[in-house]
Amino acid sequence: MRTLLMLAFWIVATPLAAMVALPYTLLTGSSDFLYRVAMRIVRGGVKLAGVKVEVRGRDTLDFSSNYIFMANHVSDLDPPVLIPNLPRRTSVLVKKELFRIPVLGLAMRMARLVPVDRSHRDAAVASVRQAAAVIRSGLDMTIFPEGTRSPDGRMLPLKKGPFYLAVEADCGIVPVTILGTYEIRPKGKFFLRPGRATLIFHQPLWPRGYPDRDALMSAVRACIASALPEGRR
DSSP states (O other): OHEEEHHHHHHHHHHHHHHHHHHHHHHSSSHHHHHHHHHHHHHHHHHHHHHHEESSSSHHHTTTTEEEEEEEETTTHHHHGGGGGGSOOEEEEEEGGGSSHHHHHHHHHHOEEEEEEETSHHHHHHHHHHHHHHHTTTTTEEOOSSSSSSSSSSOOOOOOOHHHHHHHHHOEEEEEESHHHHHHTTTTTTTTEEEEEEEEOOOOOOOOGGHHHHHHHHHHHHHHHHTTTTGGO
């Protein structure tokens, strides 16, 4: 029942909010209001679903720089739990097909989300460069570097693309450990159970502090895994 309530709220609230937020964004040229409205809708749906979110370590971060937030991925709930609880506006990587949806595509372009096409190497390289430009413009970036949800809660191998981005943008990476969402809604399940999700923000890791991308990738993975239960690392 809570799952249906969450989805119904998002389905009803999103187009209603778009009727106000999209024209305002077009008039002002700023998507900050659009982003704030979207985050309130996402957060409201999560609360209606009976999911409480605990945040640890966020207040220790130094926000004089932009960051790439990288988190483990075990549930459809991970993005709506994590992104509204980030300290600032963030961009994300989105499948290019979603940009073809008329209203949604327009809103994502306004919010400076980055389309990704993994089927062609040149397109993937272009996405990395576009994402680096977004970071340099002043936005953070949020990525789930495993590339897909884990079917059993254990961390999967990390993809190399996000680490090319970190090097390209010369941007610090904040590893984030997400706990609890697998128990609330694991991969393959439609209905969720009320519960508590925990976000643990670790200290930033900087690409320049590692000899190569593989060393950086290993450090990020170890950092995320350090707060996971023993059997899920």
